Amino acid sequence: MSTDLKIKVRGLSKAFGRKVVLNNLDLDVPRGQSLVVIGGSGTGKSVLIKCILGLLTPDKGSIEIDGREMVGASSDQREDAMRKFGMLFQGSALFDSLPVWENVAFGLIEGRGMKRRAAKEIAVRKLGAVGLGPEVGALYPAELSGGMQKRVSLARAIATEPEMIFFDEPTTGLDPIMSQVINELISKCVNDLGATALTITHDMHSLREIGDQAAMIFEGKIVWAGPAGDVDHSGNGFVDQFVHGRAEGPIKMPIRPL
């Protein structure tokens, strides 16, 4: 039922020149749940999330957020929708001209018009929630390690206490311990806020840690969707091959002989 859905995507298509990235894709994100979309590189995961966020304009299809159509919405309507969102980018995307605390407080100061002092207090609190001390607030992003940047980015995503948080490859490029730390922080933050979450990843460990629901994308379509606990026995050839990392299966890698 659409009333239980935070996001409803129907017939979404997007091509770049001749390359079709999303091909008539349907996706439901249930309210209050954490949906993890898995898929290999170049299957359209990032394009999907960017279309939902309005960073890319789809060629056709419908994206409803809280029952309101977002494709073709005015910039004011889109900005309203954005106020409900938080986003953790794959490369963290921290503003390197601003200190860490201003990065975290950015959505509060610029998006909500909060006074800088009050926003700084919240930023320091959010940094604490992701395991970073207040002294980190004065540093610049270039002075942080990759794991710390991810945590700052997570703090920025949750600073405005959004209704929905997007995670784009949250553990890519991190060591296994830091990946686990990030996964646990994501689960904790999403649960504490009672937010809906949409994560795209190819990390099966992340899926098991943070997902309530799962979906698999291949060649721009959702080829399987179900509870996250079912991925190991989905009965779907694509999912089985991906989960077990087999070279043989319905997903073909075009490899030419040397």
Next chain:
Amino acid sequence: MISFLQTIGRTFLSGLEAIGRVTLFTLKSVLLAIQPPYYPRLILKQMIEIGFYSLPVVGMTAIFTGMVLALQTYTGFSRFSAESAIPNVVVISLTRELGPVLAGLMVAGRVGAAMAAELGTMRVTEQIDALTTLSTNPFKYLVAPRLIAGLIMLPVLVLIADIIGVAGGYLVSVVKLGFNHATYLKNTVDFVQALDVISGLVKAGVFGFIVALMGCYHGYHSHGGAQGVGKATTNAVVTASILILIFNYVVTELFFAR
């Protein structure tokens, strides 16, 4: 033959497409720049970046241009015993043409390149996307302050360049060529008209807008990693320089055509 014509047609159409894209970018930037929210802190920061930090390079350009102008005019005009026209030539050339054009080209190299590199890096590291997800319009936050600062600060720079350039001509004429200093200054002040200075300042405003616009346009649309940022930087400087020369003619025509 047909493929040759096709190439010409394709080049012509892509040229028209580029003009259309720049025009839409300009209209969107200007429309959003006049709507709230405004960012006075960012405008001030850009004014310092464009105005204050460009002073040394513009000042050096102006003083040596004024000095060379006096020297060259002397060697040329002495053949007709018209040395007394040196102050007039120096002040008219500087205020009407050389001041705004040379300052515009120097600022295009220094500031336009920096803007394209900064925005280009922000684009390829998803910082511009992050701005959007934090309910902040990148046009209002990044582009508008740079356009406003360029529009305001280049006339200020050119006014200073005019004074420094005239001082350079005065220095060479009095110290090296033996002109009477009082006569030189009197000739300069008597000959120069308000329209000479005003036309130069109007040109400077146009050039400042062009430099900021090209820096923002190429940076904003940068793609393809470090190579893309490098290309955006080069394109920003080249297109700004060419447009400065074109609009120099257009504004001159508007002011002085009979």
